[in-house]
Amino acid sequence: MSKAHLVGAALLGAPLLLGVSACGSQIAGLKPVGGDTVYKVRVAAIDVLLDANVVMKSVPSCKQEAAEVTCTGSTLDGVPITVTSPGSRADDMSVAVGDKTIYQGPVMEILNKHASAP
């Protein structure tokens, strides 16, 4: 499950600039900075699951295709965990365990809550 297009492609912080050189092969190796959205969704989804006392066998791993982020995992009992953040509403996500949606709402609201002292 360790693919470059999965979760943590959050390059932010390490790189500053992209692109360089007149050489075609060099330019071909360079990609825009990206991935924060994926990382944010993953972190917020795990926060939601832990708040709901969901015990996980497989912690959700996430990928981004176009603007949509999807994550899949499973509970210790084998129930699928599904997280989606549609491109049309990139600031929102929904977290479902099996057929039950346990969260639908803003990603940043979850991140802010968990980064703050009670």
Place this chain on the structure above:
Amino acid sequence: MSGLSRRSFLGTVAALSAAWGIPGTALGAQLAATPTTSEALSTLDRTIRFGPVQRGSFRRLVAAAGEKHVARVDLLGRPADAGRSSRRRSLFYCAHLSDIHVIDAQSPARLEPLVAISPSLFQGAFRPQDALTTHVGAEMVRSVAGLRISQVTGAPLAAAFVTGDSADQVSQLETRWYINLMDGTPFVANSGAPSIYEGVQAWQETPWAYHPADPTNDVYGNYGFPQVPGLLEAAVSVRVSSGGLPTPWYSVYGNHDTLYMGTFGIPAGIKEFALGRHKYFSGPGVALNYVQDWAADAAGLTRLWNFVSANVGTMLGTKTVTPDPARKILEQEDFMRAHFETTPHPGPVGHGFTKENLTTGKTYWSADVGPFIRIFGLDTCNQVAGPDGAVPEKQFMWLRDGLTQAERDGRLVMVLSHHNSFTLENTAELPTQPQRLVHADELVSLLLSHPNVVAWLNGHTHNSTITPHARSSGAPGGFWEITTASCVDFPQQQQVVEIVDNRDGTLSLFTTVLDHDAPPEWNGDLTSTGLASLSRQLAANDWRATPVMRIGSPLDRNTELLLPAPPVVTSFTDAQVQSSHAADFARVMSWERGW
């Protein structure tokens, strides 16, 4: 010490006492005592979280409750045995540092005005805490040293690993400061004029920067950043003294240790400019045009870079600073060479790099640390261009052969690299020196094919992330990839990692996140410790870096990562474990006594 016979125990104590110059009675008492865990604070005891707004949008940081380890069974596939904690023995306890990003904020080689061109794109070109990185590094080393005895098992620290981006700008001075931090050599983090800060945070022509003396007219002041008279002067005049690591430390390359701005091949013009008397306060306005289409492909940035490269000699938009030859930009091999200019303790000289590395130019290494662990220190940096990484085929074949040999030698394996599996997709290569570049999937497959591989430690993304890599087709186990945060962006955290044998056919890898040792709440103190505290406070409010995201999830912080134990673990004797701990205790005690 039930594993060692009395005779072996006494012999071990005598030998170690003589080797480290410490009293045998003290060492013997330490070794004979029931293991006690460290009294130092980690995030098991206390965390740091956002508190109330102080001014505008600027929020204070406050101490919050600690976080216990959370068990992860992704690679086990079943609940962990509840009785494991009563049986366990520690095989290896180490610290993992990464992305320290020591910055010489006054260097003309820094192009901070790029942040004004595109704050989101060039976020790393300027941070409000740029001048404070050495003070943070010192407090982080102090924090690691404080955890020299494991909070989980009472085992002593056996090694520390630094997985790249130790410097920020391929700078000789930054690299020296970082090595001084690890070794505990005191220094003043200044360049140019003595005790005077010359740079963008002191110039009024830079409204995009934070001006601590008077932020009224800059974007940070508008956000609510505090006025801190004397901050910059303190940053460049207060002595930095970390106390040094109490354990041998090992290093690998990061993209900021080998590429300009972590991304570009180093142009000759920049080398000269770094040593000169001109520093940019303004980005070339025309450059804005070049970044318009950057997201579509790299052409816009290429043109921008070509423009900047061509104009570094024009002095347009520069102010005069005091030149300093110590600001030299390093050649690739200089980074390795710098690791041989080090104190004899904690060592080892070269910090993973050997004379062979200097002779051959090979930038990766392997080393045995203790009786059970073999480390492979990779250089995943693309030497051509781009912040992301890859493994050149020649290095990949070396790793493949080395993993096979480690298996024959009965050693567990930990792999170190700067890049993680999400950022190992760089395809840039020199047409004159074509070499196949191996990317994440193939590297992970190789590691999974060797049952002795238990962990891959890395950094690069400045976020704590823990990723399981499971064997496919129903084969048991796999390994854990552990990515640590940075010292430069919030939350300025690193970690300790411990491999524990549960004696039930499973291993647990404990990861414990460390805040640096400076107080959570800055109280106006402008000592080195106070500056580190303020740095974290500033970083927490640097909205461009999305700080609330960087805290990560509890499953990426204090964790117990379970996996089926590789078969070789059953061959490790208790006597070996205890001899190893004795050697590490002796070293720690020697550090406590000033070596």
